[in-house]
Amino acid sequence: MKINRTVASLAFLLIAYFSPLTAQDQMDTFPLCQGHYFTEAEGKIALQEYAQSYPKLVNWKKRAKQIRKGILKGAELPKRLPSTPLNPIRHSRKTLVGYTVENVAFESLPGLFVTGNLYLPTGYTGKRPAIVSPHGHWKEEGNYGRYREDVQKRCASLARMGAVVFAYDMLGYGDSDQSIHKHPKSLKLQIINGRRVIDFLQSLPEVDDKRIAATGASGGGTQTFVMAATDKRIKVAVPVVMVSAHFFGGCVCESGMPIHTSAGFQTNNVELAALTAPRPMLLVSDGEDWTKNTPNVEFPHLQQIYQLYRKKASVENVHLINEGHDYGISKRMAVYPFLAKHLGLSLEAIKDEKGVVHEADINLLSRKELSVFNTDHPRPSHAVMGDEAISSLANRFK
Secondary structure: OOHHHHHHHHHHHHHHHHOOOOHHHHHHHOOOOHHHHHHHHHHHHHHHHHHHHOOOHHHHHHHHHHHHHHHHHHHHOOOOOOOOOOOOOEEEEEEEEEEEEEEEEEEEOEEEEEEEEEEEEEOOOOOOOEEEEEEEOOEEEEEEEEHHHHHHHHHHHHHHHEEEEEEEEOOOOOOOOOOOOOOOHHHHHHHHHHHHHHHHHHOOOEEEEEEEEEEEOOOHHHHHHHHHHHHOOOOOOEEEOOOOEEEOOOOOHHHHOOOOOEOOOOOOOHHHHHOOOOOOEEEEEEEOOOOOOOOOHHHHHHHHHHHHHHOOHHHHEEEEEEOEEEEHHHHHHHHHHHHHHHHOOOOHHHHHOOOOOOOOOOOOOOOOOOOOOOOOOOOOOOOOOOOOHHHHHHOOOO
8 A cells, every 4th residue: 555655754754853863864764755756746735734834934934944954964064164275277268259168176175176167258347246057967978967058058148148157067977077976975065066166156356256146957956956045155046947846856966865854854845945035046947847837836835935035026937838858948048037137147248139149159169178187187186086985075074
C-alpha cells in the first residue's frame, strides 16, 4: 500500500522533534526529498498548509528563519565562511562588440578552484551592477555547461547592457574537474562556490556591490534561489524553469543533503525561493516540465508572501506554456527587461535600429577559447584533487 507523502512527512516531523538528529543522521535514517518527491496534488496541498501557518509577516519571518537554519544545517554550512584568499587568475582577455571576455579562476576554499568566464561591458563609466550566472545540467558534446550558446548569449547581452557577469562551472564540469559532479558534498560545495563568486565580484573595482543579481536555468535555477535564500548580497534573483512545489531537484547537487527535511520541519523549493522576499524575483516557467503549474500554484504562493512585505509587485512570473526546459531566446527576452529595470541596465544597448532586442551579432567562442586551465596556464600545483581529498576539504568547514 502506498503511503501518502504528506502523512509520511508529518510522521517525520514528530520523530525529528522528539529525537533531534544531525545532518548525517538524517541522511542515513530518512529519505532525502529528491526528484518528484511529492505528486503535483501533494505539492499543492503542502503549499496550502504552509500558507495557513503564516497569515502575518511576523509568522512568515519566524518560518523563514527556521527554513534558512535548516538549509545551513542540512548543507553543513558555517554561518560565516572563513575569509580565505581568492588568489584570482585572469588571462586571455578577448575584446568583442560591446564587451570583453576573460578566463578566470580563484580559490573558493584553499586548493578548490572556481573556474569560469568574466564578461565586462565596454563603453560604460562608474560602478556597474554584477550578475552571477550558474549553468544547468546540460552536458551534451557541443552543448555543454558554461560553453553553451544560451549561456554565452545571455552573458554577452547582459554585459552589453552594462553588467559585469561571471559564468562559472558547476562542480565536475568544464575546468572544475577536481572531483566528480555527483560528489556527496556537491550541494554544500556549490553553495560555498556561489558565495565566493559574490566575494570575487565585490573585489572588482568595476562592481557596485549593492547591485548584484543571480540567474540560471534548471540546476542553475536551483543555485540561483538557494544562493539568494542564504546570501542577502543577492539583490535580484531570476530562477528559470526550476521553482516547483512538487519537484525537489533531480541531482545530488540540488537535493543530496537534507535541506528540505530537517529536524522539526518539512519545506520545499517554493519556500526556499520565497526566502528571497522582499527582494525582486522573476520566475520563468514553461508548459512541459515541473514548472507547468507555476501560474496557478507556485506564483500565487510567492505573491502571498511578498504581499506580507507589501511588495507584491516585486515578484513576477513569465509563463511560456508551449515551451520546454531551457534558457532559450524567448526566456532570455523575458529576463533582460526585468534585470534592466531592477539593476539600472540599458535595454536600449541590445536593440537594433527597429527597437527590437536581438543577439544576432554575438560571436560564440569555443570551449578551447573559454577554458581556464591549459598548457600555457596550468592548474596550480597545490590544487586538491580527487573525491576523497575534496571530501576532507569540505569537512574542514562546518
